[in-house]
Amino acid sequence: MRRLPGAGLLSRTHGGAPPGLLDFSSPSNPLGPPADLISYVLGCAAEGVYSSYPTWLYRDLYESLSSFLGFDQEQLVPLNGAAEALSLAPLALHARSLVVVEPNFGDHEVMARALGIDLRRALLTREGSSFTLDVDDVIKEASQAPKPLVVIISRPNNPTGYLAPISVIDDLSSRLPRDSMLIVDEAFIDLSPGPALRPREDLVILRSLTKAFSTPGLRLGVLATANLSCNRCTSYSNGQMHSFNAFLQQKW
Numbered sequence: 001m002r003r004l005p006g007a008g009l010l011s012r013t014h015g016g017a018p019p020g021l022l023d024f025s026s027p028s029n030p031l032g033p034p035a036d037l038i039s040y041v042l043g044c045a046a047e048g049v050y051s052s053y054p055t056w057l058y059r060d061l062y063e064s065l066s067s068f069l070g071f072d073q074e075q076l077v078p079l080n081g082a083a084e085a086l087s088l089a090p091l092a093l094h095a096r097s098l099v100v101v102e103p104n105f106g107d108h109e110v111m112a113r114a115l116g117i118d119l120r121r122a123l124l125t126r127e128g129s130s131f132t133l134d135v136d137d138v139i140k141e142a143s144q145a146p147k148p149l150v151v152i153i154s155r156p157n158n159p160t161g162y163l164a165p166i167s168v169i170d171d172l173s174s175r176l177p178r179d180s181m182l183i184v185d186e187a188f189i190d191l192s193p194g195p196a197l198r199p200r201e202d203l204v205i206l207r208s209l210t211k212a213f214s215t216p217g218l219r220l221g222v223l224a225t226a227n228l229s230c231n232r233c234t235s236y237s238n239g240q241m242h243s244f245n246a247f248l249q250q251k252w
């Protein structure tokens with residue numbers, strides 16, 4: 001049998017927990033995709049938008065994302081799912097290490113291994129059935145990690161649902177060592193009481209339209225920051241003219 005490179009990853013499965021177990025492998029909006037989105041996708045297919053290369057500036061995509069999120073267009077980097085940022089952002093920032101606040105999305109470990117960067121973990125603190133973040137623990141890991149450094153926290157956390165208050169994010173960001181970038185992964189923020197973060201200079205936000213609209217197969221996410229040089233580097237680190245499929249460049 002032909003062995004594929006990285007065949008170990010192929011044994012990872014999505015969905016289908018045995019009875020009695022909760023399935024956290026492919027979580028998204030339990031309400032399912034909006035009817036308008038389904039008609040939009042069917043309309044694009046009927047028009048045959050897939051038969052030519054998309055226009056690479058993706059103006060309509062930027063406009064739609066900006067109006068949906070309420071963020072300025074220049075603060076956005078569209079992604080093929082929020083997960084794309086896990087490799088693009090560390091590449092753009094020339095990161096040598098990653099500090100992940102755990103428990104968290106399993107792809108962080110896969111990406112750190114693929115990029116050959118150091119992976120360190122800080123654990124949420126459990127208090128009965130709830131969780132909190134001890135900022136001191138993260139700062140301890142961050143100060144020992146090789147720089148440049150990326151620190152990732154999911155907000156709300158997957159899988160515990162813990163929503164770090166904005167004051168905790170402010171505290172964490174203000175105490176990180178030089179040459180660090182904080183990524184706040186808000187992939188599930190639309191399914192939580194919020195409030196969502198707004199783009200700012202000291203951190204990068206990730207949002208997932210996959211999760212919000214329950215469409216993992218469409219692959220659409222966004223990196224948002226007011227740190228425009230970080231934003232620019234991340235857009236370039238992809239290095240492709242046509243990164244998004246033609247369905248995503250229509251007005252929606």
Ligand SMILES: Cc1ncc(COP(=O)(O)O)c(C=O)c1O
Pocket residue numbers: 025026027080081082083084104105154158185187207208209210211216220221
């Ligand atoms: C915390 C977290 N962030 C990001 C993602 C990936 O989202 P996307 O499908 O938009 O790539 C996941 C997927 O489960 C996740 O759990």
